[in-house]
Amino acid sequence: DIQMTQSPASLSASLGETISIECRASEDIYSNLAWYQQKSGKSPQLLIYAANRLQDGVPSRFSGSGSGTQYSLKISGMQPEDEGDYFCLQGSKFPTFGGGTKLELK
């Protein structure tokens, strides 16, 4: 199985701050990487897929980058509604998720 190591585990950001979350794969995943947001008590929502493609309806302050084994999600200008848990997903035939990052508004 491909292991996904996500960091940091938690993060506190001020309104308008730009933040980044990282995911490292145990082997090259050839940009098969997605990012999800999960708010408390809700189902995960797809933000980014194929490393840098923005899902329909997702605000443009969210962006993804990376290649090979290293990927990141950037939020350019933290908003109150961005609070929640964030997960990466490697999208191979046997998908695996990162451990998650809890993002809070400072």
Next chain:
Amino acid sequence: EVQLVESGGGLVQPGRSLKLSCVASGFTFSNYGMNWIRQAPGKGLEWVAYISSGSSYIYYAETVKGRFTISRDNAKNTLYLQMTSLRSEDTALYYCARRLNYGGYYFDYWGQGVMVTVSS
């Protein structure tokens, strides 16, 4: 509007069986691969199983292989997960999720989830 509604969860004793269902609406179900994904209480997400649109391709996580069976009925717009030999570590919120029609295995719509608790 895409909707996925799971049902069939509950409390079950270790070693017993349970069958989950997921009814889809708002899209052409037969055109999409579907998945089951679970989340243990307070834990992260674990992909469980995948079935292609026409049921030709089926994959399982190693943790459930040989115990769980994914299936679908395109005429009824319904996805299933038959779970046997249940263990305490199968306790989780089970989501059905649609595979994004792009390439790779990404999940673009999720149900609200159904809770399965395995305990004596």
